[in-house]
Amino acid sequence: MSKAALKDTRISDLVDQNYVHAYVLFYFGIRFYEYSELTLAQVCQKQGLRVEQVIRELESPTHLREADLPLVSYPIDLIIEYLKHSHFLFVKHKLPYIARLVESFKAHHEDYLAVERDLKFVFPLFVEDFIEHIYEEEDTLFHYILTLERASKGTHVAPKLYYLLEKNSVQKFAMEHDAHDDEMEGIRKITRDYAVTKDTPLHIKVMYNELRDFEKSLITHARIENDILFPKAMAIEGRVKKLFFDKIKYN
Incomplete structure (x- = not known):
C-alpha cells in the first residue's frame, strides 16, 4: 500500500489488515478501538503526530525473532x-x-x-x-x-x-x-x-x-x-x- 493510501486508510482497516499495526499505534498513544472510524492522517493530526513517522514505523520490518x-x-x-x-x-x-x-x-x-x-x-x-x-x-x-x-x-x-x-x-x-x-x-x-x-x-x-x-x-x-x-x-x-x-x- 502506498504512503498516500495509508494516510487515508481508517484505523480499523489498518489493524484488520495486520494486527501488529495495533501494537505500533499503541506506542504512539493511538488506541485503535478509540479511533477506529478515523483515518490515519486524521488521528495523527488530532494527536499532534507526524504521519510520515508513524507510517515509517508501520512499514518497518519486524524484529529478529x-x-x-x-x-x-x-x-x-x-x-x-x-x-x-x-x-x-x-x-x-x-x-x-x-x-x-x-x-x-x-x-x-x-x-x-x-x-x-x-x-x-x-x-x-x-x-x-x-x-x-x-x-x-x-x-x-x-x-x-x-x-x-x-x-x-x-x-x-x-x-x-x-x-x-x-x-x-x-x-x-x-x-x-x-x-x-x-x-x-x-x-x-x-x-x-x-x-x-x-x-x-x-x-x-x-x-x-x-x-x-x-x-x-x-x-x-x-x-x-x-x-x-x-x-x-x-x-x-x-x-x-x-x-x-x-x-x-x-x-
Missing part, C-alpha cells in the same frame, strides 16, 4: 543477557499492551461476556505471577550461573562459591523450570485456544492474536533455556565442582 538467532554458539553470559533483555521487553512492552487490551475490552455480546469476565480476573493474576517468576529467575538462577562462569575462569571467592555449590544445582533449577512451561493454560481455556471467525469483533481478534504471539514467545524462550542455557550451565557447573574440590583436596 529469538528462534532465528544462533544462540547455541553464544557464550553463556551473552545468552543470559539476551534472556534478560527478553524479560525486559515482556514486562515493559508486551504485557502492558496486552493488559490494556484486556482492560479496555467490552464484550457487548453474550457470546463474549464470560470471556470478558474471566480474562479481566485471570490475566492480572497471570501477569503478577509471571513477573515474580522472572525476577526470581534473574536473582537466583542467572546469578548462580554467572558466578559459575566467573569461577570457571578463576575469578571467585572460595567460601562464597562453596556455599552456592552446596545450596544450588542447575539440574534442580531445570526441574523447577519445567513447572512453569505452560503458564498460559488457563488463558487458552478461557479463549478456546484463541479461536476467531470472520465475524469475531476486531478488538477480540487483536487481543487473541497478541495472547497467541506472547505464548509463542514464551515457548521459544523456554526452549532456549531448556535446550541451550541449562546444558551449557550444567557443563560449567561440572567443571567448577571438579576444579573446586580438586583444589581443596590438594591444599
Whole structure:
C-alpha cells in the first residue's frame, strides 16, 4: 500500500489488515478501538503526530525473532543477557499492551461476556505471577550461573562459591523450570485456544492474536533455556565442582 493510501486508510482497516499495526499505534498513544472510524492522517493530526513517522514505523520490518538467532554458539553470559533483555521487553512492552487490551475490552455480546469476565480476573493474576517468576529467575538462577562462569575462569571467592555449590544445582533449577512451561493454560481455556471467525469483533481478534504471539514467545524462550542455557550451565557447573574440590583436596 502506498504512503498516500495509508494516510487515508481508517484505523480499523489498518489493524484488520495486520494486527501488529495495533501494537505500533499503541506506542504512539493511538488506541485503535478509540479511533477506529478515523483515518490515519486524521488521528495523527488530532494527536499532534507526524504521519510520515508513524507510517515509517508501520512499514518497518519486524524484529529478529529469538528462534532465528544462533544462540547455541553464544557464550553463556551473552545468552543470559539476551534472556534478560527478553524479560525486559515482556514486562515493559508486551504485557502492558496486552493488559490494556484486556482492560479496555467490552464484550457487548453474550457470546463474549464470560470471556470478558474471566480474562479481566485471570490475566492480572497471570501477569503478577509471571513477573515474580522472572525476577526470581534473574536473582537466583542467572546469578548462580554467572558466578559459575566467573569461577570457571578463576575469578571467585572460595567460601562464597562453596556455599552456592552446596545450596544450588542447575539440574534442580531445570526441574523447577519445567513447572512453569505452560503458564498460559488457563488463558487458552478461557479463549478456546484463541479461536476467531470472520465475524469475531476486531478488538477480540487483536487481543487473541497478541495472547497467541506472547505464548509463542514464551515457548521459544523456554526452549532456549531448556535446550541451550541449562546444558551449557550444567557443563560449567561440572567443571567448577571438579576444579573446586580438586583444589581443596590438594591444599
